[in-house]
Amino acid sequence: MAKIKLSERKLQELKEVCKSFNNDKGELINVLHKAQSIFGYLPAELQEVIAKELNVSVAHVYGVVTFYSFFTMTPKGQHPISICLGTACYVRGAEKVLEEFRRVLKIQVGETTADGKFSLSCLRCVGACGLAPVVLVGEKVYGRVSPDGVKDIVAEYNN
Amino acid sequence: MEMVKLTIDGKPVEVENDTTILKAAKTIGIDIPTLCYFQLKDMNIENRPGGCRICVVEVVGRRNLAPACSTNVAKDMVVNTHSIRVLNARRTVLELILSDHPAECLTCAKSGYCELQTMAQQLGVRELPFQGAQSTYRKDTSPAIIRDVDKCIMCRRCEMMCNDVQTVGALSAVNRGFMAVVAPAFEMNLEKSPCTYCGQCVSVCPTGALTEVDHSRNVINSLADPTKTVVVQTAPAVRAALGEEFGLAPGTLVTGKMVAALRRLGFNYVFDTDFAADLTIMEEGSELLDRLTRYLKGDQSVKLPILTSCCPGWVNFFEHNFPDLMDVPSTAKSPQQMFGPIAKEYFGKKLGIERKNMIVVSIMPCLAKKYECQRDEFKVNGDPDVNFSLSTRELAHLIKLANIDFNSLPDEDFDNPLGASTGAAAIFANTGGVIEAACRTAYELYTGKKLEKVEFDELRGLESIRHATLDFNGLPINIGIAHGLGNARKLLEDVRAGKSQFHAIEIMACPGGCIGGGGQPFHHGDSEIIKQRAAAIYREDAGKPIRKSHENPFIIELYKEFLGKPLGEKSHHLLHTHYFDKSAGTFVDE
Numbered sequence: 001m002a003k004i005k006l007s008e009r010k011l012q013e014l015k016e017v018c019k020s021f022n023n024d025k026g027e028l029i030n031v032l033h034k035a036q037s038i039f040g041y042l043p044a045e046l047q048e049v050i051a052k053e054l055n056v057s058v059a060h061v062y063g064v065v066t067f068y069s070f071f072t073m074t075p076k077g078q079h080p081i082s083i084c085l086g087t088a089c090y091v092r093g094a095e096k097v098l099e100e101f102r103r104v105l106k107i108q109v110g111e112t113t114a115d116g117k118f119s120l121s122c123l124r125c126v127g128a129c130g131l132a133p134v135v136l137v138g139e140k141v142y143g144r145v146s147p148d149g150v151k152d153i154v155a156e157y158n159n
Numbered sequence: 160m161e162m163v164k165l166t167i168d169g170k171p172v173e174v175e176n177d178t179t180i181l182k183a184a185k186t187i188g189i190d191i192p193t194l195c196y197f198q199l200k201d202m203n204i205e206n207r208p209g210g211c212r213i214c215v216v217e218v219v220g221r222r223n224l225a226p227a228c229s230t231n232v233a234k235d236m237v238v239n240t241h242s243i244r245v246l247n248a249r250r251t252v253l254e255l256i257l258s259d260h261p262a263e264c265l266t267c268a269k270s271g272y273c274e275l276q277t278m279a280q281q282l283g284v285r286e287l288p289f290q291g292a293q294s295t296y297r298k299d300t301s302p303a304i305i306r307d308v309d310k311c312i313m314c315r316r317c318e319m320m321c322n323d324v325q326t327v328g329a330l331s332a333v334n335r336g337f338m339a340v341v342a343p344a345f346e347m348n349l350e351k352s353p354c355t356y357c358g359q360c361v362s363v364c365p366t367g368a369l370t371e372v373d374h375s376r377n378v379i380n381s382l383a384d385p386t387k388t389v390v391v392q393t394a395p396a397v398r399a400a401l402g403e404e405f406g407l408a409p410g411t412l413v414t415g416k417m418v419a420a421l422r423r424l425g426f427n428y429v430f431d432t433d434f435a436a437d438l439t440i441m442e443e444g445s446e447l448l449d450r451l452t453r454y455l456k457g458d459q460s461v462k463l464p465i466l467t468s469c470c471p472g473w474v475n476f477f478e479h480n481f482p483d484l485m486d487v488p489s490t491a492k493s494p495q496q497m498f499g500p501i502a503k504e505y506f507g508k509k510l511g512i513e514r515k516n517m518i519v520v521s522i523m524p525c526l527a528k529k530y531e532c533q534r535d536e537f538k539v540n541g542d543p544d545v546n547f548s549l550s551t552r553e554l555a556h557l558i559k560l561a562n563i564d565f566n567s568l569p570d571e572d573f574d575n576p577l578g579a580s581t582g583a584a585a586i587f588a589n590t591g592g593v594i595e596a597a598c599r600t601a602y603e604l605y606t607g608k609k610l611e612k613v614e615f616d617e618l619r620g621l622e623s624i625r626h627a628t629l630d631f632n633g634l635p636i637n638i639g640i641a642h643g644l645g646n647a648r649k650l651l652e653d654v655r656a657g658k659s660q661f662h663a664i665e666i667m668a669c670p671g672g673c674i675g676g677g678g679q680p681f682h683h684g685d686s687e688i689i690k691q692r693a694a695a696i697y698r699e700d701a702g703k704p705i706r707k708s709h710e711n712p713f714i715i716e717l718y719k720e721f722l723g724k725p726l727g728e729k730s731h732h733l734l735h736t737h738y739f740d741k742s743a744g745t746f747v748d749e
């Protein structure tokens with residue numbers, strides 16, 4: 001793991017957040033949520049800072065980060081792709097769609113492509129069951145996606 | 160506290176209303192099996208995650224079975240601890256745990272001591288009905304501890320020890336479900352974490368997931384090498400616990416048999432770390448007096464309190480957590496590391512044994528010593544002062560391996576000169592012992608008077624943090640004592656804040672001191688065992704003809720013939736050390 005440099009400005013913002021929670025270790029999950037929205041993800045270096053601010057062990061912070069699936073340690077791609085695996089989407093073949101995205105992008109769920117363009121994640125029902133299976137790219141919603149359509153979606157963002 | 164009456168397995172019992180079913184049952188001799196639950200009574204150590212559900216019992220009128228370790232009693236409750244429903248449920252729980260556990264008992268280091276194995280026997284599991292994928296994880300070997308988390312059952316006892324008791328925070332449960340393991344931050348190896356190698360996680364792990372790095376083979380090879388002179392030193396705490404491995408009652412002193420066994424194993428010289436403990440007192444005690452007198456004279460450069468430095472777990476802890484206070488601890492090496500250079504540079508030279516032909520082995524109640532003897536500053540041209548450090552458990556194994564019938568051995572004496580010791584050295588094993596030993600010597604050197612009663616009862620006991628004021632001829636000396644690193648942290652934070660009232664503080668990483676060390680025979684949560692060991696140590700002291708370190712004739716001789724005087728140039732070179740700032744996060748590679 002190479003050391004990365006965190007932006008001073010964002011770090012300051014994070015420390016303010018911790019302060020607003022009275023640096024209370026009981027607020028770790030809330031602090032992590034805010035931290036993730038500031039930085040986009042939770043790299044090791046950031047977890048170290050949070051551990052220090054809240055006076056808990058880094059191991060504990062890491063434990064919490066890895067326990068909840070909505071926390072991530074990899075930076076999101078420029079175009080984060082999320083596949084809904086809610087019941088309706090699942091029944092209509094979302095898994096096959098996911099499989100195809102993995103094949104086309106050559107990454108696993110939770111990973112980002114080497115060029116930083118795409119990342120892959122799964123979601124629970126996004127409330128658009130009528131369109132199942134549903135895929136989100138950034139804010140944009142794609143409905144009735146079939147494995148055959150995956151290449152076209154990726155192509156849209158690839159030039 | 161309100162008392163409630165209930166019935167367990169048809170027997171009436173009356174207990175306080177905040178008692179768990181588990182504890183209530185114990186008062187009438189019913190032992191409900193447990194796995195994740197762990198307690199060291201009277202030592203403030205308890206693990207009660209209520210996660211494994213091995214302890215389930217039937218509470219009449221309730222639909223679900225209740226975990227006895229985390230369910231409180233209630234008025235008129237009727238509990239069955241071994242109804243057919245309970246037995247079936249308990250067995251299923253165990254079978255599920257076993258379905259994700261490697262069946263490696265034949266070769267597992269924990270075999271015979273494993274609580275999971277015992278449970279499988281006790282519940283009569285004869286086949287494994289659930290077959291499925293098993294989680295696998297890399298093995299992690301550090302200088303002292305091996306993590307083999309495939310054998311982890313997620314009881315989280317280690318996490319409780321490391322976080323709540325030791326406040327080290329090296330371990331945490333990470334990931335979830337099937338992928339869950341207990342690991343350091345970012346799943347780095349233990350060596351990159353702030354781990355102190357105190358070994359307390361190892362001493363409570365029910366399975367073979369956490370074990371010590373075994374150096375027995377290296378020792379066997381050295382013993383078999385005719386070109387080597389192999390010297391052994393045994394720490395004070397070992398003699399009060401080794402007997403447990405051979406079925407003797409906890410608290411049986413086996414000093415003489417231990418010496419006899421080591422001789423039969425083929426060690427050329429059987430020496431005693433107690434000798435080095437006396438030497439530690441000469442150096443550490445002199446340092447205390449030196450700092451104290453200069454302080455009383457108004458020397459601003461002097462730092463008080465002085466902290467003991469004989470526990471390498473504790474040294475690791477302050478290097479990681481209090482690097483700003485590195486000039487506060489004594490610079491004296493631990494007895495293990497004092498012994499090494501005295502054996503190689505003094506004793507060996509005297510006998511004409513070249514350094515490279517001498518192997519020094521230590522028998523320790525401790526896993527931190529395995530790491531300590533590998534530290535670079537304790538080597539001369541790559542040759543360690545102490546080559547191998549074995550735990551009390553490893554020694555027991557070696558004795559069994561060599562077909563020695565331990566219990567029928569005669570009592571034998573240590574060899575001279577490095578085997579002679581005083582009662583002051585013996586009590587190093589107990590929390591409070593090092594500072595008591597130091598006070599015996601410091602008092603006499605400072606006041607010039609003879610100490611009428613050598614026991615300082617006010618320094619003894621098992622309370623987590625203790626303090627006492629001793630009268631040094633009108634001069635009040637404030638002593639602080641902490642055992643367990645979480646308690647040490649509290650005293651250190653006061654020192655950091657400039658609030659500490661103490662002149663001297665003794666710190667031991669392990670609860671109880673070295674008698675409760677991470678390398679001792681497993682106590683399986685029975686704090687009585689630790690108390691018995693402590694009592695045995697005080698008996699060892701009381702039985703010694705000489706009980707003050709500065710009266711050890713061989714120590715006097717050593718200074719006369721070789722070292723000069725305490726804190727002198729030679730001592731400084733051979734018996735003192737320096738510390739390193741390890742606070743920088745080591746888990747992210749540069």
Ligand code: SF4
Pocket residue numbers: 304317320321325327328329330353354355356357358359360361
């Ligand atoms: S050896 Fe001590 S410090 Fe290291 S992980 Fe175990 S309990 Fe924590």
Ligand code: SF4
Pocket residue numbers: 310311312313314315316317318341360363364365366368369
């Ligand atoms: S490593 Fe041992 S003590 Fe720690 S959770 Fe696993 S089984 Fe329990």
Ligand code: SF4
Pocket residue numbers: 356357469470471472473524525526527528667668669672673674675676677678
């Ligand atoms: S208290 Fe004793 S056994 Fe424990 S780490 Fe310190 S020296 Fe080792």
Ligand code: FES
Pocket residue numbers: 084085086087088089090124125126127128129130132133134
């Ligand atoms: S299940 Fe996918 S949108 Fe509801």
Ligand code: FES
Pocket residue numbers: 192193194195196208209210211212213214215226227228229
């Ligand atoms: S021993 Fe009670 S739940 Fe594990």
